[in-house]
Amino acid sequence: MLIVAGLPLDGIRVTDFSWIINGPQTALWLAAMGAEVIKVESQVYLDYMRIGPPAMADGIPGPNRSGIFHNLSYGKKSVTLNLATAKGRELAYEMVKRSDFAIECFAAPHTRKLGLTYDQLRAVKPDIIVISISLLGKTGLEPSQWVGWGPMAASYVGMFDAQAYPGGPPRQTGGTWPDYAIATAVVFHALAALRYRDRTGKGQWIDASMGETVIGEMPEWFMDYFMNGRDRRQMANRDDRMAPHNTYRCKGDDKWIAIAVGSDEEWDALCREMGSPEWTKHPKFGSQFERWKNSAEIDRRLGEWTRDQDHIELARRLQEAGVPAGPVLDSVEVHQDPHLWQWGYWWRLVHHEAGERILPGLPVKCSAIPRFNYASPPDLGQHNREVFGGLLGLSDQEIVKLMDEKVIY
Structure with a gap:
């Protein structure tokens, strides 16, 4: 041995x-x-x-x-x-x-x-x-x-x-x-x-x-109750502040990408990567709070954009643009990942x-x-x-x- x-x-x-x-x-x-x-x-x-x-x-x-x-x-x-x-x-x-x-x-x-x-x-x-x-x-x-x-x-x-x-x-x-x-x-x-x-x-x-x-591992749920007397209930992939904050379907069988935007700068970078479509310029997406209130619409529109893209390549491009994003890898992709x-x-x-x-x-x-x-x-x-x-x-x-x-x- x-x-x-x-x-x-x-x-x-x-x-x-x-x-x-x-x-x-x-x-x-x-x-x-x-x-x-x-x-x-x-x-x-x-x-x-x-x-x-x-x-x-x-x-x-x-x-x-x-x-x-x-x-x-x-x-x-x-x-x-x-x-x-x-x-x-x-x-x-x-x-x-x-x-x-x-x-x-x-x-x-x-x-x-x-x-x-x-x-x-x-x-x-x-x-x-x-x-x-x-x-x-x-x-x-x-x-x-x-x-x-x-x-x-x-x-x-x-x-x-x-x-x-x-x-x-x-x-x-x-x-x-x-x-x-x-x-x-x-x-x-x-x-x-x-x-x-x-x-x-x-x-x-x-x-x-x-x-x-x-x-x-989940302090927010308990601190919200201890401090505010509030049961947070289920939130799925949503966040208290960030939007978009979810996983989005990509090209291929069950391929996804995770995207989390926490600032105006990151949102602007995401919009530029998408080609600055007209819908992103609406006032209801003009601030972090407004985007959070309209998370469902952002998720729908963002999902339409990611659907035809490769999850690994898109994550790389978004990271280079300054947008927090990562591909959702399956077990085979994890084993093949060159970085690991x-x-x-x-x-x-x-x-x-x-x-x-x-x-x-x-x-x-x-x-x-x-x-x-x-x-x-x-x-x-x-x-x-x-x-x-x-x-x-x-x-x-x-x-x-x-x-x-x-x-x-």
Whole structure:
């Protein structure tokens, strides 16, 4: 396993009990920055990201072939351990004793059952930093015991209602982005906790809530109510001030462009790019406020202009003219985007089972770090002997015996 030397978190060890998305994504950031992340898995209940059929290379099933798992697991190690056994839990605690962080993302009752609460882990290692990620946090009233995915968090705090079309039903954002949002946010808190521990010698518990993370992504809705007693309801793509502010159909099958005009200067630039049609000179479009009041007509007329244009080329022209605009790219266009390749976001993994894959890297660059740790994702249990033998000091005979007993399993 290739580890890039000289990364910021060299020497930091993470015992990662988490699964699915939010915990593994947090661990991915730490691994990419140089931490030794040991993912604790089990054949008793495989991580769903290893076995989800849509992500298998060429449709061929296998626990080491999942593209989603690869996306969440590069740079890590993997061991298999049955935490339902007393010996399995004992070995898990031995790993925690030798770690700086422990990560889990189970519902609160399951965390207690597995012996992975903060109180249970700090009894093993008093200065451990425990990261717990859940639907709505693990302290407080009844919802702290609930289980759920990212979309449930967005539903619970009103985002799907807020982003719907006026008068329509709630609309779900595609994917499970709250999982990724909270994972990125938690990395900041993890590094702060590490700094605090290095200064004071004290560990702590990071109790992270997906729901409250989503609230932080939509402050206007809540502040409007807190300050004005007003429920904003659905606004679709409209804005409180800007107009035009919407997506507009372009040439081709389901091709769109987003345009947002926030000043008279940007409006004038848009009008010039359109050839200054007569309708743009009407007084009802003469100021930002007037344009906002007449958003529907602007959307209709602007859509007539964009309909026959290429979304990518039009976005480029508008940007050059000083108009905030961007093409709405589909997944194929995102993978083909030359800027993302040149910037270094996409990278090629050559996997021993799945072959070549294109994976996203970290969305940041650091001038002092030529490359983050993008080592190949681990096979299931690939590092059992390295961790249980090298780190915990078990003999090969002991390891084989524990495998036969389905403890290391």
